[in-house]
Amino acid sequence: MSEQNPLEPMGQQARAAAHALRSVSRSVKDAALREAASRLRSSREILKAENAKDLEAGREKGLSAAMLDRLELTDKRIEAMAEGLETVAALPDPVGDIVSQYVHPNGLRIARIRQPIGVVGIIYESRPNVTADAAGLCLKSGNACILRGGSEALRSNLAIAAILRDALAAAHAPENAIQIIETADREAVGHLLRMDQYVDLIVPRGGKSLISRVYAESRIPVVAHLDGVCHVYLHEDADPEKAMKIVLNAKLQRPGVCNAMETLLVHQSAAPVMLRDICLALAEAGCELRGCERTRMLIDCFPATEEDWRTEYLDKILSIRIVSSLDEAIAHINEYGSHHSDAIVTESYEAAERFLDEVDSAAVYVNASTRFTDGYEFGLGAEIGISTSKLHCRGPMALEGLTTLKYVVRGNGQIRE
């Protein structure tokens, strides 16, 4: 640790708050979360006023309409933040859960117990609601957090964080359990990523360039929420009705999210049977189609390039490839995909099982839409994002992903022979 790190005081305070949180009971944490929800509601006008300054600056900087939309705090979005905190307050506290217990032949009781990780650094972009969502999950799981939002949302984020800190103080919980970096300075991210003495985990949420920078610079372990190049594969025996429903849902129900489909793979025997109808329905819904050569012999569409197979469009665009076999489909997904969420549509037991076993992704599906990869849908009650890391937490990251395990050993004088 360089002694010149300007975030060092923040790191020290976070570490102290993390220690203090170990003796804060669940009822105090939940009271703080509910207090924060109530204060967000009653501070609606202040939040919107600060947000208006961000929006104005954003318009001056020439942010796109989509980015401005993401940035905006409406009454509905403030209410959703408040409800999110209340939902987290109502979830069971993972801290202290005994994951397993083993009694040693000599009588030692050896338990693995869930504990907070300590200090979590969260680096995110644009949407200000992440400030409340991420801080709430960290608090509930007993972690102190250091937040670093996008510069375009700085005033909104600072206003939300101030409310959260007031709520902590009001609930007699350590205020420094939630801290936010108060500068838009890009260098601050680098300072945070070098504080391995104080920060135990970095969770980046954002675009590829942010994530790449975090991976390149971080001296702290990272659980990344990366892009979703998700696939649906229609096997030769796919049920045409299920195929149609699942493809339309995975592509169009909400194209701008990470668990939406970006590439459709179709077995060569299924393509003549069902690809035309599916493409017609997609095109009617305004979806641009980009196909491989074999696809273009069946369907009128743009040519797909090698780059298309690796692209997360987050838009009404779909690349389509016809494959000769299940093996080719699995190989394509493992090679070009982002190991996020991938589905097969099939009536074959063997094809389904092979796909589930061999596709190396956080979530694999048979006969269902990839859109279900989500903390709420998976029964976790919340999520801080969807991890495409293989280690520590894979898939939706919620309270459990913010904990670590500790061996707790109770004896009465045992020594090793």
Add this chain to the structure above:
Amino acid sequence: MSEQNPLEPMGQQARAAAHALRSVSRSVKDAALREAASRLRSSREILKAENAKDLEAGREKGLSAAMLDRLELTDKRIEAMAEGLETVAALPDPVGDIVSQYVHPNGLRIARIRQPIGVVGIIYESRPNVTADAAGLCLKSGNACILRGGSEALRSNLAIAAILRDALAAAHAPENAIQIIETADREAVGHLLRMDQYVDLIVPRGGKSLISRVYAESRIPVVAHLDGVCHVYLHEDADPEKAMKIVLNAKLQRPGVCNAMETLLVHQSAAPVMLRDICLALAEAGCELRGCERTRMLIDCFPATEEDWRTEYLDKILSIRIVSSLDEAIAHINEYGSHHSDAIVTESYEAAERFLDEVDSAAVYVNASTRFTDGYEFGLGAEIGISTSKLHCRGPMALEGLTTLKYVVRGNGQIRE
């Protein structure tokens, strides 16, 4: 990925082997492990001949007697390697274990299933038995591994790896599931640490300088097996008999290992009662004592410096500090320790519970020796090392630590509304 990385072919082969391992059954993996054990036994003379060359080169290079001892392959150690592989063969296969299953209101069955991580890079020093131990655990958990042992053991490691690869071939398992870097070139470590396209996890086992280098250079997630600055704290109400037994065992039963005690903390009320007897017994066993000022008022010993509190002696040396309270003991451990294994000796329920909650280490003990932190003692059947990382795997790392979880979702046409 730079195209000039000379390890790229090895990375590609490892990735292909990892994929092939997904359809290798437990019985084939176990047969390969038992075959390897049998071949290690029957190749004893070849192994000892290769090892003799390493030993000779080591003597010429002026390696210490302790290092030469660690390097040596005796009949007993070869037998232990073979037995280790048989033990791993007999352990349950973690792959495919369902960790939880949740049925969505819409009927989707959402399960979390244990899977191999993929490709594991293992970087280790001196002891050639790690080659067999680490490769065996990786194979059993369905991972391909790339091994990089210490240069001083190169010939021994290559000979062991060749036997393991022959056993894989004989059992009709993919030979490239076990690969070893065949050069002693230090740059090869750097090449391995940059292969994030092919390697999913790096496990370094060795001294501080190796681990620091790995952390600084790796673009791949690391689960480190770092030093053990372990503590025993004698609370004011410690039972003197338990205290004596536990201190002697934690310090002396095997001083050269990471779970041995390096610092003894004693409450100021306990020190006058029991410290003299304990120190006498330690000194009689040849242990050098280094105390804080308050200790030196009670005991004749060397002065301990600030550096002593951070030092892993791995030898018959002990630093001793008298503290004024449980809080001071906990703060000392969290500040100076390596978050490995720490014990309290107490008859107080409250002190025990607070110590277990607030000491932020992989393993925390009440009234037992720190020496129990070990995969075998904790009932895991084996270990690849003891992780001091907080994420993914903390404490002894065995088969489970070499797996990741995957969401497997089975539906019959579900889409997201």
